[in-house]
Amino acid sequence: MTDNDRLTEEKIFEAATEVFVDKGMDGARMQDIAIQAGINKSLLHYYFRTKDHLFNAVFEMTCRKLLRKFAPVFDENLSLEEKIRFFFREHITFLQENPKLPAFIMNEINRNPDRIKKLIKNIDIEKKWLELFEQHRAELEKYNITKESLPQVIISFAAISVFPFAAKGILEVFLEKTGTGFNRFIEERKSFAADFMIQAITHNTDTGK
Amino acid sequence: MTDNDRLTEEKIFEAATEVFVDKGMDGARMQDIAIQAGINKSLLHYYFRTKDHLFNAVFEMTCRKLLRKFAPVFDENLSLEEKIRFFFREHITFLQENPKLPAFIMNEINRNPDRIKKLIKNIDIEKKWLELFEQHRAELEKYNITKESLPQVIISFAAISVFPFAAKGILEVFLEKTGTGFNRFIEERKSFAADFMIQAITHNTDTGK
DNA sequence: TGTATTTTTGACCGTATGGTTAAACCATAT
DNA sequence: ATATGGTTTAACCATACGGTCAAAAATACA
Structure with missing residues (x-):
């Protein structure tokens, strides 16, 4: 029963x-x-x-499912570079299996922003980011990433991983024309994104702010 | 009348x-x-x-409006680095004035992919990208960006610029908590994005493929 | 001024949709 | 076997919505 x-x-x-x-x-x-x-x-x-x-x-369940995938970045005991590779591999693989989630969540949140506020309210993101910052303070300082620019960096990581799925409908058309299919593009992106972003931050020492 | x-x-x-x-x-x-x-x-x-x-x-008019903003990247006679700075400054400023466009377009395209296909069909993106590649062949080769990896690079640029607006509803909540408002975040992003991405490609010489 | 043409309106139609209700169904306990 | 309680269904309701139509209002033309 x-x-x-x-x-x-x-x-x-x-x-x-x-x-x-x-x-x-x-x-x-x-x-x-x-x-x-x-x-x-x-x-x-x-x-x-x-x-x-x-x-x-x-909606709540779906958001949790996606947000949970970000957790290891904060928890796992890895070097910064290892974390970056780990993040893109895991996160993009997850999105491969749930390609419509990003567009769905973004759209519904923009349609009704209050909904997410209740969901996220409990997460102390400020604390998490500070923890992350402390964990890798040495590396981050070497790369000239400050507490202030950390949001810019993190959101850029999310962008690189999530955007292709959010814009899937458009990219499919473009990529088809260049010979590469969307699936192959995504498969290659797992390592490309990691390499690309590691380069972006590791040589970031001459950018004054 | x-x-x-x-x-x-x-x-x-x-x-x-x-x-x-x-x-x-x-x-x-x-x-x-x-x-x-x-x-x-x-x-x-x-x-x-x-x-x-x-x-x-x-929808058609809106798409044209947004796509048109990408044109200068292909047409203007600037160095690669100048183009990158130009792109982020102009593109993000445009999105500041039309913050809801990305989410709208992405959503409707994912909802009904055929719509975009008719719109884009006429644009010979393959040709445009090749032109762009030839224009900056020397610089791109120096940075180890090949014809094959060009889509990964270009889509990453779009991601860095568009994603914050597509995900505005979420980011607003997060950013509010870190003290930075969304508007300030975007304002800072114009230069951050350019610096960040220039670093990402200019030191990209040791990435074999 | 009177007539033809185009623009604008209010009333109306059929249908799709979220939601309700009362009855049927079914498993379990006595 | 039958009374009880939760589960499932079919029929129904009110409303919202996209769309139509005929008449009114405005405009152009003679």
Whole structure:
């Protein structure tokens, strides 16, 4: 009973995730989610009262899933360079398996910024960044990266990794024309991005601020 | 007549752009566009037959507006480094004035990839990139950037510039916590991005492929 | 001024959609 | 076997939405 119960709830949740990620909150239809889950539309309302409730549940879970992938960068005991290679390899591989997540999350956040604020509120990012800074203080100082410029650097890392997926629809067209397919581009990006960004910071000593 | 005619059509177009960029195709309501334009809903259908027609017109114009901003990179007669500084300064300034464009365009393209294909089909990107490559062959070869890795490099440039706006909703929350506001972050990014990326490529000589 | 043409409006239509409700179904406990 | 409780369904509701249409208003033309 509770067993079957959990099963249907999961079935609904998975179907909803698929449809929402694909169509977005506004484009998704409760009917489509029901069909996708192989159940009656009323059941959606039985388990998750409204479309909003269902969406919020899906959105929250999806955000957590993506944010969690950033954790090792802060936790693992690796050198800066190792962390960078680790980050791009793991993060891009994750996005390969979930290519639509970035566009979905970004879009919904821009559509309704308040939603994310509640989610992130609990994460003390300032503390995490400071920890990261202390962990690699020696290396970072050598590369002239200050506490002030750290956000610029970190966001650049995210950009290099996430952007190709967020802009997938455009890049596919461009890349097709150059002979490289999107998949091969991404595969090559794992190491390219790491090399590129390591170069960007390791020779960054002559940039006064 | 034709004068007033053009006026209402423009009024509609501007209102539609605002609403579509803000809410997306699915989230936008014809009624809202009419109100925004200060006219009757039927007039929308008189000038642009359907919501699809209106959206396509808006979307196409918006894409052109953004793509046009990339042109100087290919045309202007500047050194590579000058081009890079020029690109980030101009491009980020443009996005400052139109911060919602990246998210809008990316989202709609991912939602309906065929739309962009018709738009880009005419642009011979392969040729443009080759031209760019030839223009700066000496510098690029010195930096070990090949025809094959050029897409990786160019897309990285786009990422560094566009991503902060696409992810604005998230970054605002993070940046608020670190004391820097989004606006200041962007202002600083114009020069940071240029410095950062120039470093990334100019010392890129030891990366075998 | 009167007539034809174009622009603008308000009322209306059919349908899609999120949501409700009452009844059917089904497992379990007595 | 049957009463009880949660689960699932079909039928239904109200509303929102894109779109149409005929008439009014404005404009051009004679």
